[in-house]
Amino acid sequence: xxxxxxxxxxxxxxxxxxxxxxxxxxxxxxxxxxxxxxxxxxxxxxxxxxxxxxxxxxxxxxxxxxxxxxxxxxxxxxxxxxxxxxxxxxxxxxxxxxxxxxxxxxxxxxxxxxxxxxxxxxxxxxxxxxxxxxxxxxxxxxxxxxxxxxxxxxxxxxxxxxxxxxxxxxxxxxxxxxxxxxxxxxxxxxxxxxxxxxxxxxxxxxxxxxxxxxxxxxxxxxxxxxxxxxxxxxxxxxxxxxxxxxxxxxxxxxxxxxxxxxxxxxxxxxxxxxxxxxxxxxxxxxxxxxxxxxxxxxxxxxxxxxxxxxxxxxxxxxxxxxxxxxxxxxxxxxxxxxxxxxxxxxxxxxxxxxxxxxxxxxxxxxxxxxxxxxxxxxxxxxxxxxxxxxxxxxxxxxxxxxxxxxxxxxxxxxxxxxxxxxxxxxxxxxxx
Numbered sequence: 232x233x234x235x236x237x238x239x240x241x242x243x244x245x246x247x248x249x250x251x252x253x254x255x256x257x258x259x260x261x262x263x264x265x266x267x268x269x270x271x272x273x274x275x276x277x278x279x280x281x282x283x284x285x286x287x288x289x290x291x292x293x294x295x296x297x298x299x300x301x302x303x304x305x306x307x308x309x310x311x312x313x314x315x316x317x318x319x320x321x322x323x324x325x326x327x328x329x330x331x332x333x334x335x336x337x338x339x340x341x342x343x344x345x346x347x348x349x350x351x352x353x354x355x356x357x358x359x360x361x362x363x364x365x366x367x368x369x370x371x372x373x374x375x376x377x378x379x380x381x382x383x384x385x386x387x388x389x390x391x392x393x394x395x396x397x398x399x400x401x402x403x404x405x406x407x408x409x410x411x412x413x414x415x416x417x418x419x420x421x422x423x424x425x426x427x428x429x430x431x432x433x434x435x436x437x438x439x440x441x442x443x444x445x446x447x448x449x450x451x452x453x454x455x456x457x458x459x460x461x462x463x464x465x466x467x468x469x470x471x472x473x474x475x476x477x478x479x480x481x482x483x484x485x486x487x488x489x490x491x492x493x494x495x496x497x498x499x500x501x502x503x504x505x506x507x508x509x510x511x512x513x514x515x516x517x518x519x520x521x522x523x524x525x526x527x528x529x530x531x532x533x534x535x536x537x538x539x540x541x542x543x544x545x546x547x548x549x550x551x552x553x554x555x556x557x558x559x560x561x562x563x564x565x566x567x568x569x570x571x572x573x574x575x576x577x578x579x580x581x582x583x584x585x586x587x588x589x590x591x592x593x594x595x596x597x598x599x600x601x602x603x604x605x606x607x608x609x610x611x612x613x614x615x616x617x618x619x620x621x622x623x624x625x626x627x628x629x630x631x632x633x634x635x636x637x638x639x640x641x642x643x644x645x646x647x648x649x650x651x652x653x654x655x656x657x658x659x660x661x662x663x
Contacts, residue, residue: 243268243318243333244533244540245311247291248519249283250276251566258282262303264310266330267533267540268318271411273330275337277310279303289523313337327400327409358396358404360448361389388441395421407449415439415460416625440465472598474605480504482588484548492572493587496580499569502552503599504606506530506543507621510577510596516568521545521553534622541622604629 244267249260259280266273285297292307293300317336321328325342332342365385372379395418396402422435430438443463449455484501488494503513512532520532528545545553552569556562561570571577574596581594600621607617618629 243314243330245314246519247277247307248517249281249286251283255280262286262307264314266314266333268328268330268333271330272533273334275334277303277306279306288518288521291519327405327411329409355449355452355454356404356406357410357445357449358389358393360407360445361392364445364448365389384437385441388438391422391438392418392442394426398425407446407455410446410455410459412459412462413624415442415463416627418442419463419627436465439463472601473592474602475504475598477606479588479590480602482590483584483594486584486588488584488587493580493584495570496572496577497584498552498555499571499577500581500584500594500596500599502549502569503596504602505546505549507600507603507607508532508541508543509534509600510571510574512541512622513569514567514571514574517566518568520568539622539624541620543620 246265246267248263248265250263251260254260259282261280262277263274264277266275279299279302281293281297281299281303285294285300287294293303297303314333314337317333318328321332321336321342325332336342365382368382368385372382393403396405399417399421419435419439422430422438423432439460443458443460443465446455446458446460450458480501483497486497488497499513502508503510506513508516508530512534516530516532520530522529522531528550530543530545530549531540533540556568556570559570562568572580578595581596585592585594604617604621607620608614614626614629618626621629623629
């Protein structure tokens with residue numbers, strides 16, 4: 232009997248914030264609460280409003296200057312306790328608890344609200360999709376390159392997915408809407424670590440590739456809008472992205488382009504290089520994402536891509552940029568930390584910057600993220616900490632950022648170590 236991998240959902244992460252876009256005539260703005268569990272989030276109104284200057288951004292509480300600070304802060308604490316209680320109760324009833332379920336119960340509804348349009352979605356589950364696919368495939372064996380051997384592989388994958396669900400989720404099936412991005416990583420770990428006879432990496436990834444294909448059926452039937460495990464790389468076709476060298480980053484940072492749009496993109500890119508935030512996350516960063524931890528300012532935000540929290544210390548040059556753009560018109564309109572333009576314009580301006588700085592490579596927003604990871608790893612920050620700062624759910628994802636670094640280490644070993652310690656015949660030399 233295989234050992235059980237204890238998969239637990241993260242406790243709900245509650246973020247209280249001001250919905251500044253809904254400012255009232257009296258200057259007050261409503262307080263909202265965002266419920267995040269693993270990769271999903273939902274929002275609801277707290278039912279209270281406050282003047283922005285009476286809101287403690289770091290502590291997420293109302294300041295004493297506000298006449299209603301006691302009642303509102305009490306309500307914030309009560310909502311936090313209620314949400315935790317609702318979550319714990321739902322965990323006893325369901326294999327997977329979502330923010331939507333917590334929100335529904337908090338609002339006095341059933342945890343799972345099923346409409347007539349959702350009836351088909353309720354019946355078309357992952358294992359049903361597997362069975363339908365295999366049934367169709369079996370009818371095509373002997374034609375269109377469908378072989379009996381491939382059919383056996385599909386049946387094997389279905390069997391392994393079922394065993395995974397029974398072992399780790401204590402269920403025999405799962406709705407498409409309950410499949411999280413972490414599902415693929417958990418299934419991979421199960422196949423390669425927790426079964427009696429662990430599979431090799433390529434074999435495990437072949438099963439996950441088939442799983443991804445089955446989940447696409449849920450997308451085609453419009454049961455889910457996107458494949459939640461689409462980002463899991465199954466093949467051996469990972470493309471290495473060499474990070475920028477620190478000197479190249481310094482060159483960009485020190486360059487004055489004489490044009491506001493390029494200087495602003497330069498600053499946003501440097502901000503990314505020293506925080507690791509992806510484009511959509513730096514675009515969405517607001518003062519509410521700044522928190523005080525042990526008297527130090529940190530940026531904490533759920534990744535737009537995965538919903539996993541990124542936790543990054545605010546380094547001195549990042550602090551300077553936040554201060555620099557505090558009163559920038561674009562930042563004030565969007566309640567943002569940086570005046571970031573659209574992704575297309577951003578990457579277009581980065582190409583101009585690379586050309587002006589004489590860099591022999593193309594700059595893009597994702598390169599900054601790789602550069603941040605490389606800098607942190609080179610400075611000796613543990614892989615686990617870098618993974619948390621990048622908002623990765625699995626260290627396996629972070630390890631992809633290390634591949635180029637290993638190549639550079641190998642290159643430097645050849646350049647600085649082998650040539651100085653060994654002669655051309657490979658014999659150790661005395662170093663005076």
